[in-house]
Amino acid sequence: MEQDYVVDIENLTIRFNLASEKISDLKEYFIKLIRRELMFQEFLALQDVNLKVKRGESWGLIGVNGSGKSTxxxxxxxxxxxxxxxxxxxxxxxxxxxxxxxxxxxMTARENIFLNGTVLGHSRKFMQEHFDEIVDFAELHQFLDVPIKNFSSGMQARLGFAIATMVRPDILVVDEILSVGDYQFQQKCYGRMREMLQGGTTLLYVSHDIDSVRELCNHAIWLEKGRVRKSGLVDEVCDEYMQVNR
Structure with missing residues (x-):
């Protein structure tokens, strides 16, 4: 891989095995498994996908539901x-x-901040140093000691985005998570992503909001039934996609 490529995907195929028969319970599943009676149907979620992303580029992944973007x-x-x-x-x-x-x-939001930090490889001391920054961005000061299970989807998105972007990663991957937030917080997140892009972060961004793809990304890849239909400059790809999917 050339030094400037942060993502280099060649001829990627992802296969899932889908059960071809309905199994009512776990006992029946294990009986069929032991007897080698389980029947599966092969499903290729992605087929021969190629994508090369240079450092600092921002790529939007577009396509209808089930096209393979999240995969x-x-x-x-x-x-x-x-x-x-x-x-x-x-x-x-x-x-x-x-x-x-x-x-x-x-666990509470406070506890989950430290838990997520551990998952991302940060020390407790590091998370303590950035704790106020995370809470300020998420705007969840009064809910810090409330269990996450009582949070709305928008509140979860606020906290997740604030934790993931407290440092500037080489590659930021965002999949539709911002669609559950309110308009003002979405704009706040877009502003932070633009700052990160200006600082050299590479962005891979999935959204059905083509306007936000055009705004944030300089390239796009259009997936259709697991295959690349078109990739290149964002306006060219989005224009053709919109013509087909009006």
């Missing part, structure tokens, strides 16, 4: 392993892929 992000973050092809990453990743990922719902 591509999860593969990039190492959550899903390639069935075929390769993924090479040069830098650290801050993932914001699923709402509530990394949270313990029975």
């Amino acid at each position: 591509l992000l999860k593969s990039t973050c190492g959550i899903l392993k390639p069935y075929k092809g390769s993924i090479r990453i040069n830098g650290n990743i801050a993932p914001l892929i699923e709402l509530g990922a990394g949270f313990d719902y029975n």
Whole structure:
């Protein structure tokens, strides 16, 4: 991989095995497993996807539901392993892929800040130093000692984004998480992402809001049924996508 490429994906194929029959309970599942009677249907969520991202670029991933956008992000973050092809990453990743990922719902917001910090590889001392910054950005001062299970989806998004972006990662991965927040907080998050981009952070961004893709990204990749339909400059890709999906 060239030094400037922080993400280098070649001929990526991701395969899932879908059960071809309905199994009513766990006991039946294990009986069929032992007897080798389980039947699966192969599903290729991604097929021969290529993506090369240079340091500091911002890429929007667009496509209808089920096109493979989230699968591509999860593969990039190492959550899903390639069935075929390769993924090479040069830098650290801050993932914001699923709402509530990394949270313990029975713990308070205060406790979850330190828990998430540990997951991201930060020391308790480091999290204490950045604690006020996280709380100020999330605007959740009065809810610090409330369990996460009592938070709305928007409040969870606030906390998750604040933790993930308290430092400037090499690669920021965002998958639709901001769509659950209110307008003012969305704009606040977009502002922080723009600051990060100006500082050299690379962005991989999934959204159905094409206007936000145009605003934040300089490149885009359009996925359709697990394959790349078009990739390149953001306006060219988004214009063609909108013509097809009016």
